Amino acid sequence: MIADYQIRQLQAVVGEGNILTALEERWCYAFDATDHTQVPAAVVFPGSAAEISQILRLANRYGFPVTPRGAGTGRSGGAVPAPGGVVLVLTRLNRILEISIEDMVAVVEPGVITGRLKAAVEEQGLYYPPDPSSADFCTIGGNVAECAGGPVAVQYGVTRDYVLGLQLVIPTGEIIDTGARTMKGVVGYDLTRLIIGSEGTLGVVTRIILRLAPKPPARQTLAVGFPDLEMAARAVSLILRAGLAPTALEFMDRTTLDCVREMLPFEMPLELAALLLIAVDGHPHDVEERTASIARFCREQGAGLVIQARTPVEAQGLWKARSVISPALRQVRPQKISEDVVVPLSAIPRLVAALQEVSRRRNLPIASYGHAGDGNIHVSVLYDRKVPQEREAAHRAVEDIFSLVRHLAGTLSGEHGVGLTKAPYLEMELSRDAIALQQRLKRAFDPNNIMNPGKIFPPSAP
Amino acid sequence: MIADYQIRQLQAVVGEGNILTALEERWCYAFDATDHTQVPAAVVFPGSAAEISQILRLANRYGFPVTPRGAGTGRSGGAVPAPGGVVLVLTRLNRILEISIEDMVAVVEPGVITGRLKAAVEEQGLYYPPDPSSADFCTIGGNVAECAGGPVAVQYGVTRDYVLGLQLVIPTGEIIDTGARTMKGVVGYDLTRLIIGSEGTLGVVTRIILRLAPKPPARQTLAVGFPDLEMAARAVSLILRAGLAPTALEFMDRTTLDCVREMLPFEMPLELAALLLIAVDGHPHDVEERTASIARFCREQGAGLVIQARTPVEAQGLWKARSVISPALRQVRPQKISEDVVVPLSAIPRLVAALQEVSRRRNLPIASYGHAGDGNIHVSVLYDRKVPQEREAAHRAVEDIFSLVRHLAGTLSGEHGVGLTKAPYLEMELSRDAIALQQRLKRAFDPNNIMNPGKIFPPSAP
Numbered sequence: 001m002i003a004d005y006q007i008r009q010l011q012a013v014v015g016e017g018n019i020l021t022a023l024e025e026r027w028c029y030a031f032d033a034t035d036h037t038q039v040p041a042a043v044v045f046p047g048s049a050a051e052i053s054q055i056l057r058l059a060n061r062y063g064f065p066v067t068p069r070g071a072g073t074g075r076s077g078g079a080v081p082a083p084g085g086v087v088l089v090l091t092r093l094n095r096i097l098e099i100s101i102e103d104m105v106a107v108v109e110p111g112v113i114t115g116r117l118k119a120a121v122e123e124q125g126l127y128y129p130p131d132p133s134s135a136d137f138c139t140i141g142g143n144v145a146e147c148a149g150g151p152v153a154v155q156y157g158v159t160r161d162y163v164l165g166l167q168l169v170i171p172t173g174e175i176i177d178t179g180a181r182t183m184k185g186v187v188g189y190d191l192t193r194l195i196i197g198s199e200g201t202l203g204v205v206t207r208i209i210l211r212l213a214p215k216p217p218a219r220q221t222l223a224v225g226f227p228d229l230e231m232a233a234r235a236v237s238l239i240l241r242a243g244l245a246p247t248a249l250e251f252m253d254r255t256t257l258d259c260v261r262e263m264l265p266f267e268m269p270l271e272l273a274a275l276l277l278i279a280v281d282g283h284p285h286d287v288e289e290r291t292a293s294i295a296r297f298c299r300e301q302g303a304g305l306v307i308q309a310r311t312p313v314e315a316q317g318l319w320k321a322r323s324v325i326s327p328a329l330r331q332v333r334p335q336k337i338s339e340d341v342v343v344p345l346s347a348i349p350r351l352v353a354a355l356q357e358v359s360r361r362r363n364l365p366i367a368s369y370g371h372a373g374d375g376n377i378h379v380s381v382l383y384d385r386k387v388p389q390e391r392e393a394a395h396r397a398v399e400d401i402f403s404l405v406r407h408l409a410g411t412l413s414g415e416h417g418v419g420l421t422k423a424p425y426l427e428m429e430l431s432r433d434a435i436a437l438q439q440r441l442k443r444a445f446d447p448n449n450i451m452n453p454g455k456i457f458p459p460s461a462p
Numbered sequence: 463m464i465a466d467y468q469i470r471q472l473q474a475v476v477g478e479g480n481i482l483t484a485l486e487e488r489w490c491y492a493f494d495a496t497d498h499t500q501v502p503a504a505v506v507f508p509g510s511a512a513e514i515s516q517i518l519r520l521a522n523r524y525g526f527p528v529t530p531r532g533a534g535t536g537r538s539g540g541a542v543p544a545p546g547g548v549v550l551v552l553t554r555l556n557r558i559l560e561i562s563i564e565d566m567v568a569v570v571e572p573g574v575i576t577g578r579l580k581a582a583v584e585e586q587g588l589y590y591p592p593d594p595s596s597a598d599f600c601t602i603g604g605n606v607a608e609c610a611g612g613p614v615a616v617q618y619g620v621t622r623d624y625v626l627g628l629q630l631v632i633p634t635g636e637i638i639d640t641g642a643r644t645m646k647g648v649v650g651y652d653l654t655r656l657i658i659g660s661e662g663t664l665g666v667v668t669r670i671i672l673r674l675a676p677k678p679p680a681r682q683t684l685a686v687g688f689p690d691l692e693m694a695a696r697a698v699s700l701i702l703r704a705g706l707a708p709t710a711l712e713f714m715d716r717t718t719l720d721c722v723r724e725m726l727p728f729e730m731p732l733e734l735a736a737l738l739l740i741a742v743d744g745h746p747h748d749v750e751e752r753t754a755s756i757a758r759f760c761r762e763q764g765a766g767l768v769i770q771a772r773t774p775v776e777a778q779g780l781w782k783a784r785s786v787i788s789p790a791l792r793q794v795r796p797q798k799i800s801e802d803v804v805v806p807l808s809a810i811p812r813l814v815a816a817l818q819e820v821s822r823r824r825n826l827p828i829a830s831y832g833h834a835g836d837g838n839i840h841v842s843v844l845y846d847r848k849v850p851q852e853r854e855a856a857h858r859a860v861e862d863i864f865s866l867v868r869h870l871a872g873t874l875s876g877e878h879g880v881g882l883t884k885a886p887y888l889e890m891e892l893s894r895d896a897i898a899l900q901q902r903l904k905r906a907f908d909p910n911n912i913m914n915p916g917k918i919f920p921p922s923a924p
Contacts (some may be wrong), residue, residue, distance in 0.1 A: 102699065102703075103806040103808045146648065147652075149646060157623070158646065160652075160655075170895075174895040174899070176895050177896065178896070180872065180891075181806050181871045182804040182838075182872055182873050182876070183807070183836035183837055183838070183876075184833075184836055184838045184877060185804060185873040185875070186873075186875050186878070186879050187874050187880055188880065188888065188897070189660055189664075190655050190656055190660075191896070191900070193622075193656065194652055196652065197648045197651070197652050198651055202651075214702070214707065241563060241564075241566065241676065242676070243676030243679060245676065282744075283748050283752065285747055285751065286744065286747065286751075289747065289748075342644040344562075344564075344643050345564060345645070346562070346564030374644075375644055376645070410642065411642040411644050411649050412649050413649050414645075414646035414647060416648070418648075418649055422649070429650075431639065433637075434638040435650070437632060437906070437907070438651050438653070440907075441903060441906045444906040445899070445902075456651075
């Protein structure tokens, strides 16, 4: 625990109004979007990189852990506090410092809501592509910490592909700049990309330079229903290889569809067991041509329904149904364990078939949906924690899924990170030598292990 | 120096036929594409990751430095041996292990010639975009070590954007895998991207998993002449912001043009002082439309000549002239110092104007050309080393250029790396705290500093 005199030193850094110590207030920062909870010893709202530097120096002096946090929408427990630690809430650092049309960059603080940034950029005729489903509430700092993706990653890539440079307070308190305001840069080690996806364990990002793209002149959206999931999965693979360059290529299985069917802006016949949502960006004629090709292609592959959104509002309706899947699945069971595994493109049909097998074996509903276009499938194991055998079966199912994914040469996480939830499984993917190297790297940044300890590495790791 | 019994141990690892010790043979591996030379103590040609692991363990035991090398086409001295060290030539590891159409990945060894890989991939109807001008001779391992780019980076990005995973022998000899065979992956720290651009200082890459793209159905090439360089630079900036999404957007100034004018497949009037070479990829109709828009746009911006290649052979002729610039510049002066600085997009006109100013001040010809579309300008200071005042003035000019670039919020290198040549200038870009962190990171990989020492970090650094 953190002592009173240490709290007073924190108060001196950020001001009395920017620290919470009452239990009921600390409870509000005990969790993220997982089911893990840990009440922090204090919650601090720093106002600048200089304040964060002082806080981290105190943490090193007194040995208390510090967990940075944006909006707490993470799905792997990355923002769940360490026992006895301080939560560093970055919501005061919420300024869009600059949007430069000439340089096609934005400079922002980590607490900016991703959706707000996207809207501000679009007002200037430019485009910030990454679009995690939580874009309306998550922060860009969290996106950097986890390397967030979203549906349009198929064409545009993930957060990593847009971060040109960072300002970072490293765990020992120094404030450094990484990268540059330029489209390219290879001077020194690529600390920028090392920090992206490091889940708040290597420092606190305090400023982000983002590359912007031109706003695509046109976008079309298709909804395509297939009688079975394997057929849909095969269509995905063929669309990609045909060079039809979809912007987004999302799928939903029957369990998922059943939860959002009523929200769809069209009648989805019950005999259709899989839905693809496809977006195509580009210049208007080109978009029309490619959308028509994809539609024709899907019909040839056995699609039972092909609907093209006629207006942006109709398209929005389709995407809205996609973005509420995660909460909607609670209709089936009150609890869910959500994983975001990725497999090589050719393995998608085998994965979706094998997931149905796991569901039967463990006698639990499993919903799969998500970014089929890059092999990044969101798998939700649905269960009721009040039913002990379901709770147990859910954890067995997760192990089955991870084994399956590794067997298919896949990875345990495409965009959610390891955090707390996947740390026990890290050795299923990384060798002991690789983990040992990563730990040496962590110590090079954080010799006293004060930055978000307990994340990424398995509890058993030395 | 390395002792005879150590040489014998190296022979035992790789076989007698795979080590060179005679002075005249070692001389052949004393340099890369810079003017730096250092004769190595031995040249070793390992045949596997396991052999490399043993070599690195010997290096740690006896304390001799090891410099990995591909084709030696690097422009920053990265492959120039360390004094008394061993050169590890990776040309025997030259197999394309797999090209998977289904997964859209290739798995290759580091010694594969980039152009050979590109051709093999295109035979399968896919595309590996990065296209450094040395693609016909450089190796993919060297591309990874430096994060090579090339003209099409404007649309497709650089080597970093295509590497999904690596097999790596770390300096202490462990063989580890990073990344995955999947389009996304965020498990653990991003060692893959940390290794990319680390210039052979953090380990030896022995296998590379590359993402492939669909082959673009069509490409058009335009050559556009402008009466002055600033006008051309402004056109670049406007084309990018207009969302016309060029694939490549290269420029040449007058000095450069004068060296390649005779190779151009069309008459380039002498009064035109700047040339843009523009490629547009995509679906046929779309490419036609956008190419026409760019041509119209350039004419509106004052272009004196707009030529569209009518056949792929004509287009090849245009790009051929681009790819021989570097050697062609030797017509002006026997020596050149080539830098590949990058500035924010809006600063391109100011940079090219200021470079002419540096040329006047230092009384030396300076040629600039290259990747205007991402602000990555190749600046060549041309001089004769037999003229002492030119030698001195050339180094002053480089300092002027770096100061200028930093003043414009740019970076000292976009794709060539720091190596030996830019190490003395590292502190112009990175703070002492950032350099110290990078050195701790280096030590986490390489506690005995055996991997390519003397590169990246300034000689003065602790």
